[in-house]
Amino acid sequence: MTRPPPVQPIGAIRGTTLSNQLATELVKDILQARYRPGDALPTEEDLARRYDVSRAVVREAVQAVSMLGLTDRRQGRNTHVSSPTEWNDFAPELLRARAELGIVEDVLVELLELRRLVEVEAAALAAERATDPDIQRLQEILAQMDAAVGKRQDYTPLDVAFHDAMLQATGNHLLPRLFAQLRPVLEFAREVSAMTRPDALVTSQREHAAICQAIADRSPQAARAAMSQHLSWTANLDFSERIAELTRRRQG
Amino acid sequence: MTRPPPVQPIGAIRGTTLSNQLATELVKDILQARYRPGDALPTEEDLARRYDVSRAVVREAVQAVSMLGLTDRRQGRNTHVSSPTEWNDFAPELLRARAELGIVEDVLVELLELRRLVEVEAAALAAERATDPDIQRLQEILAQMDAAVGKRQDYTPLDVAFHDAMLQATGNHLLPRLFAQLRPVLEFAREVSAMTRPDALVTSQREHAAICQAIADRSPQAARAAMSQHLSWTANLDFSERIAELTRRRQG
DNA sequence: CGCCGACACTTGTCTGATAACCTGACTTGT
DNA sequence: ACAAGTCAGGTTATCAGACAAGTGTCGGCG
Numbered sequence: 044m045t046r047p048p049p050v051q052p053i054g055a056i057r058g059t060t061l062s063n064q065l066a067t068e069l070v071k072d073i074l075q076a077r078y079r080p081g082d083a084l085p086t087e088e089d090l091a092r093r094y095d096v097s098r099a100v101v102r103e104a105v106q107a108v109s110m111l112g113l114t115d116r117r118q119g120r121n122t123h124v125s126s127p128t129e130w131n132d133f134a135p136e137l138l139r140a141r142a143e144l145g146i147v148e149d150v151l152v153e154l155l156e157l158r159r160l161v162e163v164e165a166a167a168l169a170a171e172r173a174t175d176p177d178i179q180r181l182q183e184i185l186a187q188m189d190a191a192v193g194k195r196q197d198y199t200p201l202d203v204a205f206h207d208a209m210l211q212a213t214g215n216h217l218l219p220r221l222f223a224q225l226r227p228v229l230e231f232a233r234e235v236s237a238m239t240r241p242d243a244l245v246t247s248q249r250e251h252a253a254i255c256q257a258i259a260d261r262s263p264q265a266a267r268a269a270m271s272q273h274l275s276w277t278a279n280l281d282f283s284e285r286i287a288e289l290t291r292r293r294q295g
Numbered sequence: 296m297t298r299p300p301p302v303q304p305i306g307a308i309r310g311t312t313l314s315n316q317l318a319t320e321l322v323k324d325i326l327q328a329r330y331r332p333g334d335a336l337p338t339e340e341d342l343a344r345r346y347d348v349s350r351a352v353v354r355e356a357v358q359a360v361s362m363l364g365l366t367d368r369r370q371g372r373n374t375h376v377s378s379p380t381e382w383n384d385f386a387p388e389l390l391r392a393r394a395e396l397g398i399v400e401d402v403l404v405e406l407l408e409l410r411r412l413v414e415v416e417a418a419a420l421a422a423e424r425a426t427d428p429d430i431q432r433l434q435e436i437l438a439q440m441d442a443a444v445g446k447r448q449d450y451t452p453l454d455v456a457f458h459d460a461m462l463q464a465t466g467n468h469l470l471p472r473l474f475a476q477l478r479p480v481l482e483f484a485r486e487v488s489a490m491t492r493p494d495a496l497v498t499s500q501r502e503h504a505a506i507c508q509a510i511a512d513r514s515p516q517a518a519r520a521a522m523s524q525h526l527s528w529t530a531n532l533d534f535s536e537r538i539a540e541l542t543r544r545r546q547g
Numbered sequence: 548c549g550c551c552g553a554c555a556c557t558t559g560t561c562t563g564a565t566a567a568c569c570t571g572a573c574t575t576g577t
Numbered sequence: 578a579c580a581a582g583t584c585a586g587g588t589t590a591t592c593a594g595a596c597a598a599g600t601g602t603c604g605g606c607g
Contacts, residue, residue, distance in 0.1 A: 059370075060370070060589090060590065060591090061590075061591070062358070062590085062591090086556085086557065086558090087557075087558070088557085096591080096592090097591060097592045097593070098592090098593090099351060099354075099590090099591065099592070099593095100590085100591065100592085102351075102355060102558085102559085103354060103355060103358045103590095106314070106355050106358050106359055106362075107358060107359075107362050110358075110359050110362035110363070110386075110388070111362070112387070116558075116559095117311075117557095117558080117599085117600085118311075118312070118557075118558045118559055118598065118599045118600080119556080119557055119558060119559095119598075119599035119600035119601080120556095120557070120558080120599085120600055120601080121556095121557070121558085122557095122558080128471075128472070128475060130472075131385075131386060131387065131476065132469065132472050132476075133383075133385050133472075133473065133476065134362075134383055134386060135364070135383065136362070150468075150469070153467045153468055153469045154469060156420075156467055156469075157413075157467065157469050157470065157473070160412070160413055160416040160417065160420075161409075161412055161413060163416070164412040164415070164416065165412065168408075168412075215405045215408055215409065216402075216405055217384065217402070217405045217406060217408075217409050218409065220380070220382075220384050220385075221385065221409070223380060224383065224384075224385065312558090312559065312560090313559080313560070314559085314560090338587085338588065338589090339588075339589070340588085348560080348561090349560060349561045349562070350561090350562090351559090351560065351561070351562090352559085352560065352561090354589085354590085355559095368589075368590095369568085369569080369589080370567065370568050370569080370588075370589045370590055371567075371568035371569035371570080371587085371588060371589060371590095372568085372569055372570075372588070372589080373587095373588070373589085374588095374589080
C-alpha cells in the first residue's frame, strides 16, 4: 500500500484526521443510500485499499460510524448497515452530515415541529419555576436584543441565547441540552427562515418581549400563548424550494 | 505486554469486544467524575498498560468515548474530558451507562418531565393527523392490552408498543425516534414506577383506552387531556429512595 | 435427508515502528 | 530584561504485518 505523496487523501474534505474524514465519508454514503439498511459494508481491507489508508484508520472510522447506530459490527461477519430505527438521529455528527448533504428537507419541518412542541410547554414551565436570577438574565438578554434590532448578525446569537436562557429557566437540564444538540440544524433552519420571513426582526423582538413578560409575571398560560405565537409561523412552512436553492448555492 | 491467561480482562463486564468494554469503563469513570471536565485522560500507552490491552484497542475505545462528546482528542496533546455541555446526553450508550451506575436519579425526573412535555402534545397531534390505519393499529394494540391486564410481563411491552404507535400516528418521524433513544432509561423508570404505583394496570388500561378513544374521535383537546392524565402521576415523583434501593439490590 | 467438520473469509487484537503535532523550556538577539 | 525563535520530549495519528477468534459455506458421511 504505497502512499503516493501528492494524491488527495480521501475526498479532500475539510477534516482533521484521516479516520474522521473516512467516517464522515461512510456516513454520507449511508445517508445517500449508497449502502442501504441490511447491506454489508465492504471489507475493512477493501476499504483500506479503496481509500488508500491503513486498516487501523478504517477500523476507527467504522467504530465511529457504529457509535452513531448506523452500522452493526460482529466478529466474523461483515459489518452491516442497521435499520434506520437504530440510527442516533440526534447525534450532532449525523445532523451535521445531513445538513451538509441537504438531506434535511424532510427532517427540517419535523424538527421545527418538535421544537415547537417542546418549547411551547417549556415556556409554561419556565413561567412556573423561573428563579429571580433566571428572569433577570432573560431581561438582560432582551435588552441587548433591543439594541441589536436592525443588525441580524448581532441579533441572531442573542436570539439563540434568549431561547437557551428560557430553557434553563425551566430548571430541567435536559431541555437546554436537547436543543444544544439540535442547534446545527436549527441554525440551518434559521438561515432558511430568514429568507421566508423578511419582516423578521421587529416582529420577532415584540414576541420575545411578550414571552419574557409572561415569564416574569409567572403566568404559564400567557407564556404558552406567547411562545406558541412566536413559533406558529414555522407550522405551515414548506422549505423544499428554499433548501434546494441553498444547497445549489453551496455546491455551486 | 504479556497477557496472563486467566486474569479477568478488564472488569469482567458483560461486553462483546475489548475496546467496547474499555470504552464503557472510561465512560463510567467520566460519569463518576473520576476524570473531571478539563482533566486529561491518561496516555494511550498508559491506559494500554493499565488495562493490559494493546494501544489499538485503547484508541478504538477513546474514539468511541469521543463520539459521545465526552472527550476531545487532538494530536500532540493529551485527550481531555469535555465540558458537560458538549456531552451527547441522548446517546443510548451514555444513557445505558448512567442507568447501570444508578446516576440517573437526578436525570430521571427530568427525563419523565420531558416525556410528559412531548407526549401530551404529541397525543394532540396524533388526534389531528392520525390516518385510519394508525387508529386501527392503536385499537388492535389496545385490545391485546385488554387481554393482558393482569400479567405485567405481557402488558409492559404492549404498553411500549401503544405509545410508539401513538407517536407514529403524529406523522412526525422524529418523535418515535427520540423515544426509541430514551427507551432504556424509560424502561428503568418503569421498573421504579411499578413499585410506587401498585394499582397500575387497571387504571393504566382505562387511561390508554381514553387516549385511544380521543384520537379515534379526532379530538386534540380530549387527547391532550387524556395523555396528561395518564402521565400526571409522574410529575410529583421522588425517586431517590427507590433508586437507591434498586441500585443496592443490583450491586449486592 | 440431516448432521458435521474442514475451510475460506472477516473482524478482533497484538506488536513495533514512524510521522505529525503540541507544549514548555531554553537560547538568542536586541 | 524581554521578545522571538529553536529545540527536545512527550503524545496522538498512522502505517505495516501478523495472529487469534468468530461466522458461514459446502462438501462428505452416517
